Amino acid sequence: MSAPVLEVSGLRAYYRTSAFGTRREVRAVDDVDLRIEAGEIYGLAGESSCGKTTLIKTIANAIQPPLEVLAGSVVFNFRDQRIDMHGASREELRDIRWKRLSYIMQGSMNVLNPVRRVRHAFVDFAFRHIGRSKAEFLDIVRAHLRRLHLEPDVLDAYPHQLSGGMRQRVTIALATVCRPEFIIADEPTTALDVVVQKGVLAMIHSVQREMGSSVIFVTHDMAVHANLTDRLGIMYGGRLVEEGRTADVFRRPRHPYTAHLIASLPRLGDAAPKEGLTGAPPNLADPPPGCRFHPRCPLASDICRREVPPMTERAPGHRAACFHSDQVSPP
């Protein structure tokens, strides 16, 4: 078996500030280990402020103070190149970004310049990686757009002339034009309505299957994970608390937080009231000792308040960090 495309080991990334002599440390990512195999879609779920975005920023080495990586490593094994994201030089990073590792972001307007035609975005992002003449480059871009069932005319449009769904499709085309081996997708459909969302997800899925890229797909919408991802990681309070094949996680969650996430989903055709989680998400500047979920957990006992539960394998390929994993009731 070949090495995983992405190996994250013992990653710890904190926001550290010091103002007026007061030190503050926000533990946004704490001891995260994960591996992503070639050609899989890995979903990352969790509520707002659980560290999802910080984790992918660290994976992409898009780190700016006050965010600091304190420990751990992020290693990509591309087809013919192994790169340690936090040990690589600026030139090495520049060469792989967009070509081998690209992003699809939530707000398409953050990627597309509102006062320039869409064509310029393709030139800015991808021209140097493809390394052809301008005319040949634009032919490649047009062919790529056609493959994604987009009219090549969008290249001459300004972003505001396109609808929100169309703009998001353009940013997907932009992120995949260099046929990257790894794609980071950060809530790419959260701002879209249901009909458009379905189309955009289908497009991400088909382009991923066609190119054989690996994708890390971040969203708090569990219904999207159920339909799109191969494997799923659940984050809570800066830690990964459960990971397994998506179908296994939904069928038999091994962490009480995951069980709650799945049970609380509103379903069409089911009018029974759903329970929300009581309490507030943990303050990552002063996280609770032991398991960070214990103040809101129905299964919490003394050991949960004292010790951090280790991430252990509960079934083949299914890990969870909970002392009472066997008591978690299936949905």
Next chain:
Amino acid sequence: MSAPLLEVDRVTRVYSSGGLLTRRRVVAVDGVDLRLDEGRPEIVTVIGESGSGKTTLARMILNMVSPSAGAIRFRGTDLSAVRGTAARLAFMRQVQPIFQNPFEAFNPMKRVDRYLFATARHMAGLAAPADIEAAADRALRDVGLSLAEVRRRYPHELSGGQLQRVAIARALVSRPALLVADEPVSMIDASLRASIVNLLRGLCVRTGVSIIYITHDLATAYSVSDRILIMRLGKVVESGPARTVLDDPQHEYSRLLKSSVLSPEVPSNGAFFHA
């Protein structure tokens, strides 16, 4: 037959943009009718895609935008006749908004309790500090919080779900008859949506406030609403009791909407998109 609380009578709103020669007319809302009755509190959901005119309709009901044609009457008074500070305040006391993004609705530099106190002072007409605090506390208890938890807190100290609860409490301070909630859960985590939606249902039952719930989320609409209006390009394409409409949608667009909802079950034959 009971008296109408709100009558939306063939309301149309047109926006025009562009220059003299390139003028474009956009009909945001096109001949919409809606009636809510006094003494029969209910949750009416307005559902539709982006650009279907649902927010424009909400703004007209809140008297923030005036209709281009048709009329909106609240307790028999045409909203176009609500002029002047006193009349506007009297109207706002009875019809209150809840906005989409609680982080934008509150000024980050201002303590959230001040919003509750200001509403109590201006809308509910209270003057004594003790009365103001009591009104704020009562409204917060209606949403499952208390003044003790919220006092002197800034927006960043509360989670999105808590902040949206405070926004709902603020709207309740003046004891309104109608709440207009424009996508109140779309900026909130899926895991917290359930609790906010349950809260709206509970408020309707306990305090007798009617709620116009605007959303594009069919799943929550199904679980809370009594009636539903499906809008597309400014027109109501289908309406009726929520369960009846969503269990068996008749209009082509309603069917498309329903089929686009991702089921939170993992399909047994591998993922949905694998087909």
